[in-house]
Amino acid sequence: MQATILGSGILLPDDAHHSAAHLVEAGGVSLLLDCGPGTLHGLDRFGKDWTAVSHLVLSHFHTDHVGDLAALFWARTHGLPGEGLEPFTLLGPVGTTHHLKSLARAHGEFILHPGGPLEIVELAGDGRWLDPEGRFELAYHPTPHTDQSIAVRVEAGGAAVGYTGDTGPSPELPPFFRHVELLIAECAVLDPTQLPNHLSPTSVAQLAMGAAPDLLVLTHLYPEVDREALPDLLRARGYTGRVRVAEDGDVFEVAPGSAAIPNGSPNE
Secondary structure, three states: OEEEEEEOOOOOOOOOOOOOEEEEEEOOEEEEEOOOOOHHHHHHHOOOOHHHOOEEEOOOOOHHHHOOHHHHHHHHHHHOOOOOOOOEEEEEEOOHHHHHHHHHHHHOHHHHOOOOOEEEEEEOOOEEEEOOOOOOEEEEEEOOOOOOOEEEEEEEOOEEEEEOOOOOOOOOHHHHOOOOOEEEEEOOOOOOOOOOOOOOHHHHHHHHHHHOOOEEEEEOOOOOOOOOOHHHHHHHOOOOOOEEEOOOOOEEEEEOOEEEOOOOOOOO
């Protein structure tokens, strides 16, 4: 697998760190994890074929995670021929269908037919979804962020990429992410925090120590979080594994047992 960070930031303007979006490519599948503002142009910016995206997983419905959904579907509708296209698969929490219908009322019916057939899969509770063609599997689990928010792990070729979405601390997440090769985790706030629905260095360190990923990638940092100091903050809290603070355009090669950063990383 290959994972590309398209957006490592939040909703506040920062041209170097756009809103949440991550591309996982495996077995001929091009799958987006969230689709925050800037995703569509980010695909082009980092040399990824936006027309090849076949699956999108939404972790929850906050704007910084779904804001480019209408743009992506508009591009598919007007930038791709409609005949013979494979169905586009949208997976998300309970409420995804309602969200799409609301977007359709605002933007037009193309939202429900984005350049071809659209399959909507709502992921309730915790469980697994298997790609009908056997190219990958998706596991999902609720997170303490919103009533519908989920974390996911994508498994293909004997390796796994985990993605927290937005979440507060949860004792159920370390076993859910256990031994993923690459764990993309939010670290929005500093300790102590008044935001129990986000992770801080202490709660990220606890998550990572329980999950034991080969590589931990930190993303979705609020402005008060010092990007350069963050790896040391985790080490001070007991996490001794490899850490990378995500930058837009980071590309990770993921194979069974390992996740590699091309050309190394100053954070490792």
